[in-house]
Amino acid sequence: MSKASYVPPKVWKNNAASGGQFASINRPTAGPTHDKDLPVGKQPLQLYSLATPNGVKVTIMLEELLALGHTDAEYDAWLIRIGEGDQFSSGFVDINPNSKIPALLDRSVEPPIRVFESGSILLYLAEKFSELLPKDPAGRTETLNWLFWQMGAAPYLGGGFGHFYAYAPEKLEYPINRFTMEAKRQLDVLNRRLAESTYLAGDDYTIADIAVWPWYGQLVGNNVYSAAEFLAAHEYTHVQRWAEAIAQRPAVMRGQRVNRTWGEEASQVPERHQADDLN
Secondary structure, X not given: OXXXXXXXXXXXXXXXXXXXXXXXXXXXXXXXXXXXXXXXOOOOEEEEEOOOHHHHHHHHHHHHHHHOOOHHHOEEEEEOOHHHOHHHEHHHHHHOOOOXXXXXXEOOOOOOEEEEOHHHHHHHHHHHHOOOOOOOHHHHHHHHHHHHHHHHHHHHXXXXXXXXXXXXXXXXHHHHHHHHHHHHHHHHHHHHHHOOOOEOOXXXXXXXXXXXXXXXXXXXXXXXXXXXXXXXXXXXXXXXHHHHHHHOOHHHHHHHHEOOOOXXXXXXXXXXXXXXXXX
């Protein structure tokens, strides 16, 4: 391992570009960079997002609700191109002051309710439609245990392992080793849980699975960071079983395509405004 050469200054200043694939969207301040209203469609729910793992959580949830017969879960899904800074528009910041996708506006109520942070959106929709969240205290608590586990764990996977392994402008041994160790520990946590349970919260599929699968299910399927071999993902057999089962759900297949602008053309539905858009 090379010796450290960087000495942090007494007071940090943003004098140099951070480099890497997402350098253009990183800045040390919040708030809008430009004035622009968000589009509004005819559906009760307005989603502003991109098909990243966090964005996919919400489109899967909405497609699951529609599959369960909740026609009032219809939604317009508007594309937010984070590489172009759409998340820093005044309209987006009004819904999510943190300038991160996804962001949801529920216009079925007056005044409309803004919901931001993917876990909050899943919980809001589960409670609004009384679905995918057990009503008994034990089942509800176990579901929320795993939902909040994901919210706390994923930054180590994405901003930690994913950034330094896949996106950083140079490969650095220490951070890759540090966050690989944590990513494998997290996979082991999931594997041990899924060795004793069909789904994360028990026998039933819940918002916990919807939250965790786009990150960890896709990771072991080699669809996030192309790191399955590096992480020896085949060792996590119970995670593999769970991930493959969820991947076969029709609503999951549909939800992954919404707000997607890369990959095979048939997999891309940049915007969704009605069910026929996914045909």
